Amino acid sequence: MTDQKSPPRAKRRGRETMRQAIRQAMLDELVEHGYGDVSIEGVALRAGAAKTSVYRYWPTKEDLIIDALEHVLPSPEGHESAGRIRDDFRAAARMMARSLAEQAGNVLMTLVAERRRHPAVAEAVMERLIRPRQQAMLELLRQAAARGEITAGSASAIPVLVGSGLLLQHFMHHGTAPDDEQIDEYIDQAVMPLLVRPEPSGPQD
Template sequence: MTKQATRRRGDDLVRSIHEAVLAELAEVGLGRLTMEGIARRARTAKTSLYRRWASPHDVLLDAIHDEHPQEVPSPSADDLRGDLIRALRQLVEWTRSPTAAAAAAILGERKRYPELAAALYERVFDARGGRFTLTVLRYYAARGHLDPALITPVVADIGEALVLKHSLDADAPPSDEQLAAIVDQAILPAVGRGPQRAAR
């Protein structure tokens, strides 16, 4: 009866639960996400969960919904290479957030839980306003430094794809040196800079 001296309410409690569900997801995975588990981790009563949500997935959707996307990189100067590296570094940093871990878990089981994946794209990816490197490439194309015809969907994906592949293979995101290699050896050649012979 008397276990809690203090008691969270409203948004305060909801925020704790959102944290809890992301942590629980990271630990046990989407398939083992459970109301009791979330309640335990949030140090609340199962009852309080059921008052608001009908299932673990509902809690998770709400938590994702609540995530405010971080800002997109803004190209800084006349430094295409540096801006690309910085854009990828932002991607890598996002990778370490709880939302990113949740995103990975959800995408990994997309076939089994399509509603979650759909919500993820709506709430997180679309809301973020597009790819990281694409923003940079468009900026330089608009200023006449790049041929806009070269900025195809495939080219816009090169950086993100290689970061993803590296993370998958090495189980860790690429270092700054590796990001530079990605920019130098894959992205820049695709937009007409190099590899060996400079394009202008």
């Protein structure tokens, strides 16, 4: 008699196709069950993969979670400045809003809610997902300072934290990501006032 709890026999498929199925299964399991009740066995069963296949690529549950999220979040690398820092913030905020509107938003909120019970995974999310994207935005601020658009002192983490924090707060309070008009309002009322323009040079007394 076949064990009813055994995972279905995996179909022949390419390695990357299988890995993507496992990543998606992890995201689905997180949304449905929460971090504490997710198991590699359950993920493998959902993906139609062997448990050994999961462990071959991801030694821990945290590794799989981070990798799955990295594949659905915008990459922090390769962002080129539009030449105006307001446009840079708008582009970054809109990408973040699109991610929040999709499954990644619910997954991130699930992990944030588990922070006190499972601090290791919350710190992994911060270290490997959130901070690299904050650093990418900070680099755009530094470029704005270098071209004289803002002062060097304005190129700090504070505007980045304010901008991303407002988007997350909006998502937590409303259950939806802000639209473009709301994003512009947040940037113009909360972020841009933090970015000080250099004083124009004038004749010396």
